[in-house]
Amino acid sequence: MSRWIQNGDNVDITKERKNATFNTERMSAWIHGGDEVLKRRREILDYVKSNPDFKDPIPVEFLSREERVSNGTRKIVKMTDNTDQIDGADFFGEGMYFQSLVMGRDLHPLSLHYIMFLPTLQGQTDDEQLDEWLPKAIARSIVGTYAQTELGHGTNLSKLETTATYDPSTQEFVLHSPTITAAKWWPGGLGKSSNHAIVVAQLYTKGQCKGPHPFIVQLRDLETHKPMKGVRLGDIGPKLGINGSDNGFLLFDKYRIPRKAMLMRYSKVQPDGTYIAPAHSKLGYGTMVFVRSIMIKDQATQLGAAATIATRYSAVRRQGEPVVGNGEIQILDYQTQQYRVFPQLARAFAFLFAAYEIRDLYLRLTEELTHGNTELLPEIHALSSGLKSVVSWDTAQGIEQCRLSCGGHGYSQASAFPEIYGYAVGGCTYEGENLVMLLQVARYLVKAAEETRKGTSNLAEICGYISKTGRRTSSLTSIANYTTDQIIEDLEHVARKQVFHAYDKLKKAQQHVKPEDAWNQSSVELAKASRWHVRLYLVKTFLKKVDKAPEDLKKVMIHVARLYAFDIISSSSGNFLEEGYMRPDQITEIKEGVYECLAKIRPVAVSLVDSWDYDDLELKSVLGKRDGNVYEALLQWAQNSQLNKSDVIPTFEKYLGPMMKDARSKL
């Protein structure tokens, strides 16, 4: 039974909760990593709810840009005054939850300080630099961002234009933006809030360019907060989402910084200008790998929120009367509605469980790097890049499906969908544009294919399927007997086939054209191979997690996990039918499997979304309210509109009034 049934809740949603075949508390604990984690979430929630400093004056949708930045800044300062309320070391868990409750989806002027500035200091400084900068950054006596992208270059770091030229006579670097396209553009919090930044610039020493390197740079005076001489910066204006964040631009005019401003854990420049290269050329990209890994949980949380809103609303919304006279039915009863919403819920779970895996892998990498071992780097780069791309894309599409499933009310900002979408879809672009990152995965897969073809393969577990000899036809007989192993075998077949298809295309093209043209001409197929590789990983991870679940939870979650897999197969049936691997009747079976899963999930859908443990404070959606009383809440929400401050607005007196008066006088 759910703990959420209260007097005054909408009757339909109450009835749904009574249908639960499992304990939502147990399910929540399983989803979030155990009873203790759940208990801590509740404590953090209670703390946030009880603190008036974290309240918004009105829903943020009604605030202007300046008010959003100001309100966000006020809250994040209060929030970070109170980090003793959470386990600071558990950024992925308690940190992200705390900030999500307090800050919502607007981001804020300290986002980059915590997500990239601090992690770069931790990951890229030598001991002396760490001692100098980390305490200041933790104490927030300085606020920093991560300034890498430029107007002219985002993806291709090797062509960044900002230069850092070493001058041994003064032991300083001279930072310079030689062109307009060299202007740093996008960094969060850069416009008006940060007084420091990690600036990624082309390092020149002894007349040679050594490629992009990170520097810690003071941008504003610590007392007046005015830009330093030689530094020009500002806000880049409103965006599709995250308008509480002052993303900014930055130009340098021969701005001098000390030699020790170059972060020297891996690469070094000695006082005489001698350059010492890092053990692995991509170690300097470590913070991006970190963010790509934490993004997976963030995206899963956004898609889970969208699915929760759509499911709860679909339980209380009644529309259509299939049997005339029997009254309108809950829209959740329509199979088409279930087909639209439940796969999004299944995806959100798949992404969350993958997020746990990538977190563990990232922690292993950090540990290995402390021993100077970089072996895991290519694997985690490929996996985090691939997950980031597939997850953020599916999340954006999924949020939109959830929005559409709520009809007209989904289009209102009251639903929270515009906020959720605007926030989450940025993830398709930042930390590496999705297609570019898929092509990074492809480089890894091409190597695995090459190894396999040479017969010398000793592949990492994650791409072990590439060297397997699979079946020529699917062993699926009936959906009821379709086992986890068979599902994985079938997905492995398609992933492997696409990897070799792309690989062979590339090799063939290489015989006729230059390597870069061959790559370009094969890139659509290569990106497809990457997507299949990631989907396979997601399905495996999800099924593995459910396999280990306690029996009472497994009974429910198995349908969700199978829906995730069947939805992938049925919506790409062409790939499975190719060369007769599957027969049309097998695809029909899988489609029936989808419908069966929808029917199994239907009665417990509300309880399943309750198990995600979103509080109304976190959802920030009128449609997704736990009590289901959406109509009263919509009417109340609309009262916040600035236009409702008076019955007759000045614009009427100015334009519409005279127009109508004039027309009346002519009749």
Ligand SMILES: CCCCCCCCCCCCCCCCCCCCC/C=C/C(=O)SCCNC(=O)CCNC(=O)[C@H](O)C(C)(C)COP(=O)(O)OP(=O)(O)OC[C@H]1O[C@@H](n2cnc3c(N)ncnc32)[C@H](O)[C@@H]1OP(=O)(O)O
């Ligand atoms: C405790 C207190 C708590 C307080 C709480 C506060 C709470 C704070 C808030 C928390 C909120 C949580 C929510 C989190 C998510 C939301 C975040 C939103 C913020 C968004 C911020 C965005 C920032 C940015 O976007 S920064 C800019 C990012 N830019 C990019 O990603 C650029 C993409 N380009 C690249 O990465 C590269 O250029 C690349 C990889 C495309 C090509 O690089 P290259 O150097 O040209 O290399 P290439 O020749 O292609 O390849 C050579 C070789 O190297 C391999 N490679 C490349 N990269 C890596 C790597 N990183 N690691 C390992 N190997 C790598 C590549 O694969 C090649 O290998 P081979 O094939 O073997 O040759």
Ligand SMILES: Cc1cc2nc3c(=O)[nH]c(=O)nc-3n(C[C@H](O)[C@H](O)[C@H](O)COP(=O)(O)OP(=O)(O)OC[C@H]3O[C@@H](n4cnc5c(N)ncnc54)[C@H](O)[C@@H]3O)c2cc1C
């Ligand atoms: C919300 C948001 C927040 C951000 N925050 C920060 C920040 O804090 N700090 C920071 O430094 N940056 C930040 N960025 C910038 C972000 O990292 C870049 O936008 C991103 O890396 C993509 O680079 P780009 O914009 O130059 O796109 P481009 O690289 O110009 O991409 C444009 C198109 O070209 C394609 N393309 C490019 N290269 C290739 C290739 N090699 N092969 C095939 N196709 C290619 C892409 O797929 C894409 O379709 C942020 C961006 C956003 C949207």
